[in-house]
Amino acid sequence: MEKKKKKKSQLPFRLNILFFVVFLLFSVLILQLGVVQILNGEDFQEEIDRTIKDTTKIPVPRGKMYDRYNNVIVDNKPLYSITYTPAKGTQADDRLDVAENLSNYITMLPDNEEERKATLNTITERNKKEYWYLKDEENKELADSRVPPEEAADMSNAEQYNTMLDRITEEEISGLSEKDNEIILIKKELDKAYSLTPQIVKNSNITPQEYAQVAEHLDELPGINATTDWDREYTYESTFSNFIGSITSQEQGIPAENKQYYLTRGYSRNDRVGRSGLEEQYENILRGRKEQIQYTTNKNGNVIDSEVVVEGERGKDLVLSIDMEFQEKVDTIVREELDAAIKKHPYQNRYMKDALAVVLDPQTGEILASTGQHYDGEGFSDAAFKTLYDQHRPGSAIKGATVLSGYESGVITPGQVFNDRTIKIAGTPEKSSYRNLGLVNDYDALRRSSNVYMFYIALKMGGEHRYPFPNGSKAAFDTSAFQEMRNYFRQFGLGSRTGIDFPYEATGYVGESSSNPGLLMDFAIGQYDTFTTMQLAQYISTIANDGYRVRPHFLKEIRTPTPYEDKLGSVYKSVNTEVLNRIVMDDTLIERVQEGFRRAFQATGGTAVNYFGDKDYNPAGKTGTAENEVFEDGRKIDTENLTLVGYAPFDEPEVAFAVVAPNTGKVNNQHPISNRIGERILDTYFEMKENRDENVQEDADSDEDEADDDEDE
The missing domain is CATH 1.10.10.1230 (Penicillin-binding protein, N-terminal non-catalytic domain, head sub-domain)
Structure with a gap:
């Protein structure tokens, strides 16, 4: 009986232990729930409610380009556009x-x-x-x-x-x-x-029906939007297109070689950017300010709210110095004269492919027109970039710089006379002018384009002071004269950067500073180093501008964008005249070269008097012919570069120009392409100026009449 009682007493004890363990477990559970609810409840609720804010940037149209008279050159054409903006984790x-x-x-x-x-x-x-x-x-x-x-x-x-x-x-x-x-x-x-960057799916040839259907079903198309885009539109088609440049497509996006540069400046990988020309040069101005939209997404990636945090603004507008009506006329002049030259001597001029011209305001550096026409054997195309890229021997057009170098170096004095006759240095070919000109002073040397006068300047700068030079003798020569003369030339922009606002410009070929004095003599008449048409334009402008070398530029003003299609915004920035340097010499010396240039265009015996002698706009300038060569099938074929630089009016210059026609045939009765281009450019400029002045006067008279009528009423 006692054993049975003991067994009964053990059962409740074990059960009590079990209950106690269960109690402890429940206590721990309750404690944990309390910790979750009381201590960490707020954090867990925040996790449930967690959202992410991301900002996307919407591209805006680029700024427009206008000419100096506010005619639109480059515009933005609106397009329907279907875009895709993926959420994170797509x-x-x-x-x-x-x-x-x-x-x-x-x-x-x-x-x-x-x-x-x-x-x-x-x-x-x-x-x-x-x-x-x-x-x-x-x-x-x-x-x-x-x-x-x-x-x-x-x-x-x-x-x-x-x-x-x-x-x-x-x-x-x-x-x-x-x-x-x-x-x-x-x-x-x-x-x-x-992620969160709009990608164009289709923006060309979208029909209104497609656009409407997509817009109606956007709720079925996550990330898709029916919006508007833009494309560049060129009012004057190919005119001036070389300098306008181009932009990348969205497929190309930012250039791979400049990826880091653009990404660190807020660009997206598929943004369109300026790829060449003024589009590239003024990318930071034309790009505009992107619209920034902040999207709020929940933890599942669903967008639950959006807000515009930065209003978008299209790019600022560029007002260029170019006169597009004048530019079109200059294009036509250069093309017609190149065509006439080729047709006159088609075989001799078979290597003649280009004609180039730059026209600018010598006092401000504003470029009024810049053209290059290229003939490919079948037709003509725009090659205006060659005025900055291609380098040619200029011939006698640079003799103004040579004479000024002679003055400043002290090897000649104003009015000094040399006998223009053949010079023969031992071991070199004879050197002469196109014929023996007899006694010439500095004025005559420019008017009649004396080579021998320039040869003596080169010889004297090299250390040879004998005059007349004893033909057949060796000449004393110090090679440092090359650098000395080049230093003078560079003050005019010949052989140095012009500073033009463009992504690239050539500076010309610099020949070897040889111990051969004949090469410096060649340099002095434009037969050695090479220069661009833009450099020649800056050189003649510097002489016209009393020795002040100004930076040539395409940009005239920057304007703020405006919502009105037919109006320009306020002036954001004006481009002022920038003087790069002043020729270090007495004003009277520059005036002598100016007078020599006037005589070359207007005085009897001047090399361009047949084209400019009877003009009432009082022109001045200098002609040039340079020996050149091309190679065909291993054979050297002699050609010539015909050049011309000039400005007008002589007393108050407002327009200057440079013309280069390379690789003409060496034939008698050659078409005077450079002279004809220069003459027609100046004729056209002053004719257009007169017409515009008359229109301004007529408008002023009309306004005055209207004011009188209002007063009478």
């Missing part, structure tokens, strides 16, 4: 879904058969394989199975994916329909998008 499957839905409302294949084929050819085999893989779960399983686990173990994820794609057969992708191709083309554009 996967390839998500983009495929969007592409499939979007293909119901837009087409990517053009109607034109050739364009259609070209577009289809942009679809690569890899595009097709990726599409086949993503479009069906069975396809995925089949393709994945072709890379066994034991093989995949030694591969990276990218290697596994590429291997899997490689093993999709041509037969499997051969049955893709036209609808499939449309989806692939759309997805290709979607794949280019970066």
